[in-house]
Amino acid sequence: MTMLLRKLESIATLSDGEREAVQSLPVRNRTFGAGQDIVRDGDQPSHCCVVIDGWLFRYKILGEGRRQIFSFHIPGDTPDLQSLHLPVMDHSLGTLTQASVAFIPHESVRDLTLRFPRIGAVLWRDTLIDAAIFREWMAGMGRKSAYGRIGHLFCEMYAKLEAVGLAGDYRCPLPITQGELGDALGLSNVHINRVLQEMRGKGLITLRNNTLVVHAWAELCRSAEFDPTYLHLQKAG
Amino acid sequence: MTMLLRKLESIATLSDGEREAVQSLPVRNRTFGAGQDIVRDGDQPSHCCVVIDGWLFRYKILGEGRRQIFSFHIPGDTPDLQSLHLPVMDHSLGTLTQASVAFIPHESVRDLTLRFPRIGAVLWRDTLIDAAIFREWMAGMGRKSAYGRIGHLFCEMYAKLEAVGLAGDYRCPLPITQGELGDALGLSNVHINRVLQEMRGKGLITLRNNTLVVHAWAELCRSAEFDPTYLHLQKAG
DNA sequence: CGGACAATTGATCTACCTCAAAATTGGTGG
DNA sequence: CCACCAATTTTGAGGTAGATCAATTGTCCG
Structure with missing residues (x-):
């Protein structure tokens, strides 16, 4: 459980007892x-x-081959905490790449949150950040151009990866196809392709070989209206 | 706190102690x-x-007068639970209509969740449903037509109001202007107007006088691809 | 009655879509 | 190491849902 521990400790400082409970x-x-x-x-x-x-993604299939x-x-994420309190899934979780995933029984997690309410709070907080990211994507899909949305996603993924030590130097892995980018941003793969060329130009x-390099971070942030506040990356009080 | 109690009991059955703690x-x-x-x-x-x-709404202002x-x-909702664990707001909360709102210190809510973990779980659950609704809106904005999005919002609002006894008989209050509908669904007020006329036709x-009447519920659900699963309206086990 | 806001209408424009084909790429087995 | 397959990316050529701009009309209150 090193990965979960690392994630939790990036959010809050744990006591020895808490750390041990997570590890067991x-x-x-x-x-x-x-x-x-x-x-x-x-x-x-x-x-x-x-x-x-590896990388996972959450999605839902609508009719006629449409997918959102x-x-x-990315590693360290807990993409499925909601099933702890909402018994039936309203969407799917799949792998983007080959992936290794750790499973913990709901019962054990519930027990953990009862014995260590602070861990419960950290997990709750994690789901709230999840929701904050959804809101940000909504704002993009509702009110930003394709260019802004794509740029924003790049900023977001880089920031998240950098925060857990999986990126740096304005370079990060990004194993997402143009079709998948489209399904995430509400655009067609063709249009994604054209906008990417514009950004490259x-x-x-x-963006090559599943690797993103940002050559002008400030300019990318500006044009995408990216402000990382919503990621709530600072440690909890 | 009758309103909060009613909401909580619509989600889970409370013990006498829990009920009393909420009321005090x-x-x-x-x-x-x-x-x-x-x-x-x-x-x-x-x-x-x-x-x-009264009605509230959450939103964020982007540049150049854009708003999402x-x-x-609606009454009974707790639109601001996230501030319990995320200290700084990444969006705003405002009133749509005249409204009466009850405020409870974070400290008291935290204390309540510590003494009564089941209440904590119910509140957590509530924020997870919030996120589920965000996902559903994302799917609409990304992959549905204006017609489908508007219809879906109508179904959702009716279902939520009906669940807390504020609507019935396929009729509900809906104090939302066409401009606000547009800002919620990522459309212009002009287009909202035209699609509404189509639905009326x-x-x-x-939709008149802030009141929505659905004359063909099944047909509306079908054309909006509305499936209420994501609202998780059934009581928690 | 007047003023502000909301709804409606008309005309024009464009960002992004769809469809279809061609070019590239990466992985695989021989 | 090469040939091949499948998946991805790229290009081209229309097409359209929905945007924008600018009036006009309707409605609700104080």
Whole structure:
């Protein structure tokens, strides 16, 4: 459970007892290939999960092949905490890349939050940040241009990766296809492609081999109206 | 605190002790005119709030007069629980109509959740449903037509109002202007107007005097792809 | 009765979509 | 190491849902 611990400690400072309790959680690890579902819309999961390695994403299928992607998840994330309190899934969780995922029984997590309310608060807080990110995406889809939305997603993913030590130097992994970007941002893959070329043309970014390099961070943030406040990256009081 | 109690009991059955603890919360009531801010982007609130009467909404201002509305709130809602764990606001909360709002100090709510973890779980659950609604709006803004989005919002508001006894008979209050609908759904007020006329023309709905009447519920749900699962209206186990 | 706000209408424009094909890329087995 | 397959990216050519701008009309109150 090192990954979960690292995530929790990035959010709040834990006592020895808390740390030990987290480490003694009964965890079962599983690996998945790319493009597999971990939990499906309508399921009633009995476990929460923590991303150990690889990327996951949450999505929902609408009719006629339409798909909306809600979030991308990186190592340390707990993309499925909601099933702790909402028994039936209203969306799906799948892998973007090959991934290693740790599963913890709901019962153990509930017990943990009862014995250590501060850990409960940290997990609750995590789901609130999740919601804050949803709001930010909503603002993008409702009121920003394709250019602004794409730039914003790049800023967000870089900031999140950097915060857990998986990126730096304005360079980060980004194993997301243009089609997936479109389904996340409410755009077509064709239009994503054209806007990416425009951003490349301006020398703002490079995106190749699943790697994003931002050549002009300040300019990217400005044009995407990116303000990281909503990520609430600072530690909790 | 009758309103909060009613809301909590609509979600889970409370014990006598829990009920009493909720009722003895130190509450301060305030009334607001229409169009006033209750909490602003950047604030660090010290209280949570519960809607007693009237409608609220959450929103964020982007540049150049653009605004994104994230949610509408009706009596019984707790639109500001996130400030309990995220000290600085990343959006604003304002009134849509004249409204009466109850404020409870964060400290008291935290204390309540410590003494009665089940209440904490219910509140946490409430914020998770909030996030589920955000996801549903995202899916609408990303992948649905204006027609589908508007219809979906009508279904959602009716379902939420009906669940707390504020609507029935396919008729409900809806004190939302066409401009506000547009800012919620990522559309212009002009287009909202035209789509509403189309829905009226088909005999689907009536919307006048801040009152919505749905004449063909099943057809509206179908055309909006509305499935209430995401509202998680059933009581918690 | 007047003033402000909300709804409606008309005309024009454009950001982004759809469809379809071609070019690239990356992974795989031989 | 190469050839090949499938998935992705890229390009081109229309098409359209919804935006913008600017009146006009309607409605609600004080």
